[in-house]
């Protein structure tokens with residue numbers, strides 16, 4: 001849509017006075033008065049930014065009906081504020097947008113699937129949203145071992161495309177999440193026991209840096225950044241495309257079993273789950289996903305335990321894995337065998353499922369563990385139950401217990417990437433959801449932080465509080481997200497000084513808050 005205007009604007013630009021712009025540190029706390037008079041006006045944005053965009057790109061201002069829809073987020077608790085949305089169609093357009101933002105000292109944020117929950121997102125005020133979802137091409141290499149993927153690709157798209165070519169890859173588990181959003185900080189999913197985390201499969205990335213330069217990041221090109229972007233990548237640049245390892249499908253069909261238990265089975269259930277998880281050595285291709293949730297059909301007052309076992313194999317092969325749980329007399333059991341492309345939906349995490357829907361407020365409080373502490377999980381159940389009974393508008397909240405297979409994740413030298421938590425086998429998160437209303441954020445924080453503290457207190461003595469960066473939504477420290485070994489943060493902060501000295505990428509889990 002852009003060139004229609006740009007010729008006219010070139011002419012106009014000659015006559016319009018340049019807006020006076022002073023430097024504003026982009027990480028300043030958001031206060032409208034600090035920013036409003038200083039940001040470039042829509043006409044400056046149209047003139048200058050419009051000139052560097054091709055007709056395949058788009059710009060949306062708040063007056064456009066589409067603006068709403070491009071800025072809607074999964075969690076309304078984080079509300080970055082934008083003056084304009086840019087939808088680049090090529091990497092050089094990402095680059096010139098960043099140069100423009102830098103010139104005028106305007107905050108900018110990369111957005112793909114808009115599922116991020118980092119608390120710093122709310123510090124964006126009057127910024128530029130760089131909506132990268134149009135950069136979504138996938139090209140499989142001739143040898144079939146890798147694919148060049150756009151920085152705006154997402155899980156369901158990648159899984160579906162690769163399956164149609166007999167291939168698969170490490171991706172997030174949920175159909176609606178991006179590849180790079182999760183991948184730059186880890187990227188947990190069903191195939192990680194076979195292939196490693198998403199970040200373990202990145203061969204190279206084409207990246208726009210804070211000063212707008214375009215660079216390749218790989219083991220041989222900017223290797224320091226290759227280390228840092230695999231774990232703390234959101235801090236350093238915008239990935240326009242990446243070369244990614246792909247693999248033959250280990251199986252075509254997956255088996256998915258769901259059971260629902262009443263809470264009197266909680267202790268016996270987690271005993272069996274610990275036995276199955278075997279401290280990070282459960283079978284490759286097994287993923288268990290357990291929730292505390294309200295299920296009004298079963299009880300209006302007592303939360304239940306919803307257990308989903310997903311396995312890269314047949315029902316017969318999975319039988320020894322699920323049979324021990326059947327002896328606990330679940331109130332509901334269902335099972336289905338589906339092609340891998342259908343597993344996300346079969347487990348309630350498909351693009352069409354409520355979990356992927358945008359607009360409510362969510363805050364998640366993640367803790368990385370090795371084994372479940374059963375008394376702790378009872379205490380968490382009680383906290384969850386109390387939160388819902390005292391705050392009925394939180395009744396869609398859940399506590400998530402995720403256990404992915406770990407073999408290929410643990411096979412990678414922990415020092416070789418910036419991802420610090422390879423020793424954690426389990427991801428437990430107290431996930432609050434409530435109507436979009438900031439007054440309620442404090443309730444989420446109160447219960448979430450209490451639960452996080454209880455989970456940590458019940459962990460093995462000496463283990464620090466580890467929080468998955470991509471689930472962080474409140475006051476997590478850099479150590480909790482990026483690791484406690486002092487050399488890790490020292491290295492990340494040195495990289496920050498070199499590649500993003502002005503903290504332009506500080507709106508998502510900054511290494512230097």
Ligand SMILES: Cc1cc2nc3c(=O)[nH]c(=O)nc-3n(C[C@H](O)[C@H](O)[C@H](O)COP(=O)(O)OP(=O)(O)OC[C@H]3O[C@@H](n4cnc5c(N)ncnc54)[C@H](O)[C@@H]3O)c2cc1C
Pocket residue numbers: 074109110111112113114115116117132151152171172173174176177178179180181182183184186187188189233234237238239240355356470471507508
């Ligand atoms: C429903 C749901 C399911 C989830 N499931 C999983 C899961 O299975 N596994 C898992 O590991 N995590 C999962 N997560 C967490 C997920 O990793 C984060 O929410 C992640 O931020 C989502 O990325 P996005 O593209 O969807 O969101 P966005 O908000 O668009 O992106 C998040 C951040 O990533 C950065 N970013 C995105 N794209 C780029 C790019 N191309 N270049 C540079 N930076 C970029 C930006 O800083 C942005 O703020 C899930 C989250 C939700 C809400």
Ligand SMILES: *[C@@H]1O[C@H](CO)[C@@H](O)[C@H](O)[C@H]1NC(C)=O
Pocket residue numbers: 054055056089090
């Ligand atoms: C716009 O997109 C079309 C179709 O993808 C492509 O052929 C063309 O080269 C693009 N134009 C520019 C200026 O990028």
Ligand SMILES: *[C@@H]1O[C@H](CO)[C@@H](O)[C@H](O)[C@H]1NC(C)=O
Pocket residue numbers: 069070071072
């Ligand atoms: C915007 O709305 C249209 C129509 O409802 C929808 O198809 C599209 O996916 C939406 N885009 C975003 C970014 O939400």
Ligand SMILES: *[C@@H]1O[C@H](CO)[C@@H](O)[C@H](O)[C@H]1NC(C)=O
Pocket residue numbers: 279280370371
């Ligand atoms: C789990 O395994 C780790 C090593 O990976 C070990 O340090 C820890 O003690 C084990 N925990 C239990 C409870 O067995």
Ligand SMILES: *[C@@H]1O[C@H](CO)[C@@H](O)[C@H](O)[C@H]1NC(C)=O
Pocket residue numbers: 257333334335336
């Ligand atoms: C699996 O599903 C079949 C058909 O619906 C059902 O008969 C069987 O009892 C289920 N088994 C388990 C273990 O859930």
Ligand SMILES: *[C@@H]1O[C@H](CO)[C@@H](O)[C@H](O)[C@H]1NC(C)=O
Pocket residue numbers: 294295296392395396
């Ligand atoms: C939450 O409460 C609303 C309103 O009372 C109700 O309609 C809905 O079914 C409840 N949902 C759950 C999961 O309990």
Ligand SMILES: *[C@@H]1O[C@H](CO)[C@@H](O)[C@H](O)[C@H]1NC(C)=O
Pocket residue numbers: 437438439440
């Ligand atoms: C937000 O929540 C508070 C506390 O429950 C309530 O008083 C207020 O009316 C809510 N605001 C809106 C707009 O719903």
Ligand SMILES: *[C@@H]1O[C@H](CO)[C@@H](O)[C@H](O)[C@H]1NC(C)=O
Pocket residue numbers: 209211213498499
């Ligand atoms: C941009 O930043 C990189 C990394 O610090 C640096 O190597 C490069 O020279 C800079 N480019 C320009 C044009 O300043």
